[in-house]
Amino acid sequence: MTKSDWFKDVVVYQIYTRSFFDSNGDGVGDIAGVTAKLDYIEKLGVDVIWISPFCSSPNYDNGYDVSDYRDVMKEFGFMDDIELLIEECHKRNIKVMMDLVLNHSSDEHxxxxxxxxxxxxxxxxxxxxxxxxxxxxxxxxxxxxxxxxxxxxxxxHHFYYKQPDLNWSNPKLREEMYEIVQWWIDKGIDAFRLDAIHHIGKPEGLPDALEPEKRWSKRNYRNTEETHQYLQELYEKVLINHDVMTVGETGGTTPESSRLYVDQDRNELDMVFHFGHVLTKKLDAPILRDYFKKWYHSLSPKGWDTVFFSNHDLPRHISIFGDDQDYRKESAKLFATLELTMWGTPYIYQGEEIGMTNVIFDDIDDYQDQASKKRYEWALKSGKSEEKALEYFLQRNRDNARTPMQWNSQEHGGFTTGEPWIKVNPNYKSINVEEENQEADSILNYYKELIALHKDNNALKRGDFKLYGEEDSHILAYTRTDEEREFLILLNISGDSVEYRIDEINQDWNLVIGNYAKQPESLSQNNLFKPWEARVYMINK
Missing domain, CATH: 3.90.400.10 (Oligo-1,6-glucosidase; Domain 2)
Structure with missing residues (x-):
C-alpha cells in the first residue's frame, strides 16, 4: 500500500477523551465512553476522530507524559477498549487519528x-x-x-520537569520510535497527530538563546533542520508503506517554514498546525484576509493546510473571537461556515458544534490547568496588576476547552454519574446536545448541514481559493471553485450591521446555506449584512 491524499477530503473531529463521556462513573472520560457516542459522531457526519493521548501515563500533563507507548492509561481503559473503538469506527467508515507524543516521555518511563x-x-x-x-x-x-x-x-525538558526530552540524535532511539509508529499502524490506526514534533531535532551543540531577556526568543530549539531530517527518515522507514495521514504540531512556524514540512516532494508531513491566527487578541476581516492569503499562496499547490479555531490547548473561539452572549448562535455558525468552506482540512473541537463557551469558576482552585496558573504567576511577577493577570487567565486558560462535554441538562451535563474530574460549565442546562437536537435551527444542525455540503462538493474540499473585497473592514469574501461549481462565501466578522457592495453581480448565484432565518436568495449590488451574518452562495458552471 502507498500513501494517497485522502486527507484533503475529510472533516476531523477532535475528542479530548478525559472530558468527552465517562462510561463507568469514575468522573473521567474514557475510551469506552467514546465508543458509546459513536452514533452521535456518525450523525454529525465527520470522517476522522482525533483521540487525545491514551498511552499509559502518570497524567502529570493529561497523557502527554507517556510511561508506556504500547499500553493504555488505566483511567481510560484497556487495550481491548482501543481495539473495539477502532473496529467500531471502521464499521462506520470513520478513521481514527492517534495523538502520539514523540518529543518526550514521562520521567516514569x-x-x-x-x-x-x-x-x-x-x-x-x-x-x-x-x-x-x-x-x-x-x-x-x-x-x-x-x-x-x-x-x-x-x-x-521543553515542558514539565516530569517530561524529559528524548534524544533523537541517537539512532537507536529513533528506531524505537519508528517501531512504535509501526506498531500502532498494525493495530489499525489511520492517522497521527504528532505532538510538539517541531522540537524533536535539537540544534547541534545546544547553543544559548541570543536574547535571554526576551522569554519567547529562546525558542531556537524548534523547527530545526535536524527535525526535517528525522521526519524524512520516519517517512522513508515507515510512512511510505502505509496510507496514513499525518499532522504535526509546529508552533512558531511561518508560511515559508511550514512549507518545508508539507511540500509533497519533501516527504515529511501531510499538514501542520500553526497558531498565529488563534493567539491574537482579536480576529476581524482584514486580519483573516491577510492570514489566509499568505498561507494559501505559500503552501499551495504542493502543500496542504489545517483549518481550526479551537483545540484542547486553546480557549473556546466563540468566547474570544465571537460573541458568546448576544450573538452566540450567529457567531458560532459564522465560524463553522468559515471552517468548513476555507481551503484546507477542517478540524472541529468537541463542543464547538453546540456552541460551548469559556467558563468562569468562582474559585481559581477549581481550575486544573497548572501551566496557565504558572503563566498567571509569571504575569504578576512581570508587573501586571492582579486584575489584568486574572483577566488574561480567565480568557486564555486551557480548562476553557477541557470542561466536560455537555450532553443534556441532567447533573454534570450527562457527562458522568460520578464526580467529574473538573467541574462542568454552569451553562450546561441551556447549552447541551439534547437541547440542540430538539431545535431545528440549532448550531448542531447547522454543523451537520455544513459538513454534508463540504462532503458533497469537491469545490469546497480541493477547489481554488480567491479573496475579494481587499479593503473591506467587516466582510470576509472569497470563492471556492472547481470545474463544476463555484461557491461565494460572505462573512460579516463583526457585531455590526454593515452594507457590502458588489460591483459585478452574476444573477445566477443561489443561496445554499446561511446562519439567519431570512436571507436574500440572490445577490444585488448593495447588500445589508446583520451582525455575524454568514452566507454561502453557489453557481453551477
Whole structure:
C-alpha cells in the first residue's frame, strides 16, 4: 500500500477523551465512553476522530507524559477498549487519528528510570544530559533543565520537569520510535497527530538563546533542520508503506517554514498546525484576509493546510473571537461556515458544534490547568496588576476547552454519574446536545448541514481559493471553485450591521446555506449584512 491524499477530503473531529463521556462513573472520560457516542459522531457526519493521548501515563500533563507507548492509561481503559473503538469506527467508515507524543516521555518511563540509574546505562543516551546547561527556558517551568541528583547531571525538558526530552540524535532511539509508529499502524490506526514534533531535532551543540531577556526568543530549539531530517527518515522507514495521514504540531512556524514540512516532494508531513491566527487578541476581516492569503499562496499547490479555531490547548473561539452572549448562535455558525468552506482540512473541537463557551469558576482552585496558573504567576511577577493577570487567565486558560462535554441538562451535563474530574460549565442546562437536537435551527444542525455540503462538493474540499473585497473592514469574501461549481462565501466578522457592495453581480448565484432565518436568495449590488451574518452562495458552471 502507498500513501494517497485522502486527507484533503475529510472533516476531523477532535475528542479530548478525559472530558468527552465517562462510561463507568469514575468522573473521567474514557475510551469506552467514546465508543458509546459513536452514533452521535456518525450523525454529525465527520470522517476522522482525533483521540487525545491514551498511552499509559502518570497524567502529570493529561497523557502527554507517556510511561508506556504500547499500553493504555488505566483511567481510560484497556487495550481491548482501543481495539473495539477502532473496529467500531471502521464499521462506520470513520478513521481514527492517534495523538502520539514523540518529543518526550514521562520521567516514569522505564527508559528514563534506567537512564538516570547510571551514566553507563545503555538508555542514558535516550535522553539529553549536561553538566553545564544552556539558558533555555521550558514552556511550563522557569528552566528547561532539571538537576538529577542520582547522576549529578541536568536533563533537558521543553515542558514539565516530569517530561524529559528524548534524544533523537541517537539512532537507536529513533528506531524505537519508528517501531512504535509501526506498531500502532498494525493495530489499525489511520492517522497521527504528532505532538510538539517541531522540537524533536535539537540544534547541534545546544547553543544559548541570543536574547535571554526576551522569554519567547529562546525558542531556537524548534523547527530545526535536524527535525526535517528525522521526519524524512520516519517517512522513508515507515510512512511510505502505509496510507496514513499525518499532522504535526509546529508552533512558531511561518508560511515559508511550514512549507518545508508539507511540500509533497519533501516527504515529511501531510499538514501542520500553526497558531498565529488563534493567539491574537482579536480576529476581524482584514486580519483573516491577510492570514489566509499568505498561507494559501505559500503552501499551495504542493502543500496542504489545517483549518481550526479551537483545540484542547486553546480557549473556546466563540468566547474570544465571537460573541458568546448576544450573538452566540450567529457567531458560532459564522465560524463553522468559515471552517468548513476555507481551503484546507477542517478540524472541529468537541463542543464547538453546540456552541460551548469559556467558563468562569468562582474559585481559581477549581481550575486544573497548572501551566496557565504558572503563566498567571509569571504575569504578576512581570508587573501586571492582579486584575489584568486574572483577566488574561480567565480568557486564555486551557480548562476553557477541557470542561466536560455537555450532553443534556441532567447533573454534570450527562457527562458522568460520578464526580467529574473538573467541574462542568454552569451553562450546561441551556447549552447541551439534547437541547440542540430538539431545535431545528440549532448550531448542531447547522454543523451537520455544513459538513454534508463540504462532503458533497469537491469545490469546497480541493477547489481554488480567491479573496475579494481587499479593503473591506467587516466582510470576509472569497470563492471556492472547481470545474463544476463555484461557491461565494460572505462573512460579516463583526457585531455590526454593515452594507457590502458588489460591483459585478452574476444573477445566477443561489443561496445554499446561511446562519439567519431570512436571507436574500440572490445577490444585488448593495447588500445589508446583520451582525455575524454568514452566507454561502453557489453557481453551477
Amino acid at each position: 522505564p527508559w528514563f528510570i534506567e537512564a538516570r540509574s547510571s551514566k553507563d546505562s545503555p538508555k542514558r543516551d535516550y535522553y539529553i544530559w549536561s553538566k553545564e546547561p544552556n539558558n533555555w527556558e521550558s514552556y511550563f517551568e522557569d528552566s528547561a533543565w532539571t538537576f538529577d541528583e542520582s547522576s549529578e547531571e541536568y536533563y533537558l
